[in-house]
Amino acid sequence: MIDIVVIGAGIAGLTCAQQLRQAGYQVVVLDKSRGVGGRFATRRLYDTRADHGLRAVTPQGSLSAQLIQVLSDRRLLQLWPRQVAFLGADGVLSATVAAEPSYTSPQGASAIAKCLAVGLEILLNWQVQAIVADTGIWQITGMTASGKALAVAAKAVVVTTPAPQAQAILAKQTLPAEFLAALDAVEFHPCFSVMAGYKVTALNLPSWQTCEISHGNLAWVGLDSSKRPQSEIPVFVFQSTAEFAQKHLETSDLDAVARMILAEAAQLLAPWLATPKWFEIHRWRYAFPSRPLNQDYLSTTDPLPLVCAGDWCGDRLVESALQSGIAAAEAINRQLDKRSLLGADFFAHL
Numbered sequence: 001m002i003d004i005v006v007i008g009a010g011i012a013g014l015t016c017a018q019q020l021r022q023a024g025y026q027v028v029v030l031d032k033s034r035g036v037g038g039r040f041a042t043r044r045l046y047d048t049r050a051d052h053g054l055r056a057v058t059p060q061g062s063l064s065a066q067l068i069q070v071l072s073d074r075r076l077l078q079l080w081p082r083q084v085a086f087l088g089a090d091g092v093l094s095a096t097v098a099a100e101p102s103y104t105s106p107q108g109a110s111a112i113a114k115c116l117a118v119g120l121e122i123l124l125n126w127q128v129q130a131i132v133a134d135t136g137i138w139q140i141t142g143m144t145a146s147g148k149a150l151a152v153a154a155k156a157v158v159v160t161t162p163a164p165q166a167q168a169i170l171a172k173q174t175l176p177a178e179f180l181a182a183l184d185a186v187e188f189h190p191c192f193s194v195m196a197g198y199k200v201t202a203l204n205l206p207s208w209q210t211c212e213i214s215h216g217n218l219a220w221v222g223l224d225s226s227k228r229p230q231s232e233i234p235v236f237v238f239q240s241t242a243e244f245a246q247k248h249l250e251t252s253d254l255d256a257v258a259r260m261i262l263a264e265a266a267q268l269l270a271p272w273l274a275t276p277k278w279f280e281i282h283r284w285r286y287a288f289p290s291r292p293l294n295q296d297y298l299s300t301t302d303p304l305p306l307v308c309a310g311d312w313c314g315d316r317l318v319e320s321a322l323q324s325g326i327a328a329a330e331a332i333n334r335q336l337d338k339r340s341l342l343g344a345d346f347f348a349h350l
C-alpha cells in the first residue's frame with residue numbers, strides 16, 4: 001500500500017509531493033492528463049509551441065520569487081522583456097509601458113512543471129473517479145482515456161485539483177459537513193484560450209507584446225512567440241473574458257468560438273488577426289479561482305487522512321498554489337508520522 005497518493009500534477013500537487021518525498025514517504029502522483037503541469041500548459045503545434053494556460057511567472061510573494069530565482073539560475077526561466085498596451089472602452093490603445101518583471105521559459109510553461117516533477121513517481125492518463133474509505137485505507141479508483149479501469153490504495157490522500165473537481169472525486173464518500181461546505185463555497189471563472197500562428201512579417205507586428213482589454217469578449221492578448229527568440233512565425237494567444245467563456249462553455253463547436261475570438265481581435269487590434277495560418281482553442285472550465293477559500297488547505301481525518309489544496313486556497317494564483325502545496329504536505333505529515341524533514345528548503349531538490 002502506498003503512503004500518500006497526491007491527485008493532480010499541477011504546481012500545488014508537485015510541490016506537495018516533493019515535500020513529502022523528501023520527508024521519506026512513498027508518494028505516488030496521479031493525473032488525468034498526458035503530461036504534468038495542469039494550468040502550466042504548453043501545446044506543441046505546427047513546429048512551434050504556445051503557452052495556452054499560465055502567461056508568465058511573476059514574483060507574487062516569497063515562494064514565487066524563490067522559484068524565479070532558482071529556475072533563472074538554471075536558465076530555465078528568462079525575463080520576458082515585454083511592453084504592455086491597454087485597450088480602453090473608448091477603443092483607444094494606450095501607449096505601451098514596460099511591464100512588471102515577468103518570467104517565462106522558452107521551452108514553454110510546462111517545462112517549469114517538468115523541473116518540479118523530477119524524482120517523483122507520477123502516473124499520467126489516470127483520471128481519478130472516486131476515493132472511498134474501506135477497512136482503514138483509501139481506495140482510489142479511476143480510468144484511462146481509453147476506458148481501462150484503475151485502482152490503488154493509500155494511507156492518506158491529497159487532492160490538488162480545482163475544488164469543483166475535488167468535490168466530484170469525493171462525492172461517494174461521507175465527509176464532515178463543514179469540510180464539504182467549505183469546498184462547495186469555492187468558485188472558479190472559466191476562460192477560452194485561442195492559439196494562432198500568422199504569416200505576417202515582423203514589420204506588421206504591434207509595438208506591444210501583451211495587451212489588456214477592458215471591454216468586450218477578449219481579456220488579454222499575448223505575442224507568445226516573443227518568449228522564444230528563435231520562433232519562426234508570430235504566434236498569438238488570445239484569452240477570453242469569463243463572461244464570454246461562461247456563455248459558450250458547453251458548446252460542441254469550439255472552432256466557431258475560436259473564430260468569434262479571432263474576429264473580435266481583428267476588429268479591436270489589427271484586421272489580419274482574423275485570418276491566421278492555423279489556430280487551436282482550449283477550454284479552461286476552471287481557469288481562475290473567483291471565490292477562493294482564504295486558508296492554506298482543507299483537511300480532515302474523518303474517516304481517514306485527507307487534505308485538499310490548490311491555487312483556490314488563496315488569491316495569488318501561482319504563489320497560492322505553491323503555498324497551499326507546501327502547507328498541505330505539512331498537514332498530512334502532522335496526520336501521519338510527523339517526520340521532521342518538512343519545512344526544509346523546498347527548492348533544494350531542484
Ligand SMILES: Cc1cc2nc3c(=O)[nH]c(=O)nc-3n(C[C@H](O)[C@H](O)[C@H](O)COP(=O)(O)OP(=O)(O)OC[C@H]3O[C@@H](n4cnc5c(N)ncnc54)[C@H](O)[C@@H]3O)c2cc1C
Nearest residue numbers: 008010011012031032038039053054055128310311317318
Ligand atoms: C489561461 C490561464 C492563464 C493564467 N495566467 C496566469 C498568470 O499569468 N499568472 C499566474 O500567477 N497564474 C496564472 N494562471 C493561473 C495558474 O496557472 C494557476 O494558479 C496554477 O497553475 C494552479 O496550479 P494548481 O496546481 O493549483 O492547479 P492545476 O494546475 O489546475 O492542477 C490540477 C491538476 O489536477 C488534474 N486533475 C483534475 N481532475 C483530475 C482527476 N479527476 N484525476 C486526476 N487528475 C485530475 C489536472 O489535470 C491538473 O493537472 C493562469 C491560468 C489560466 C487557465
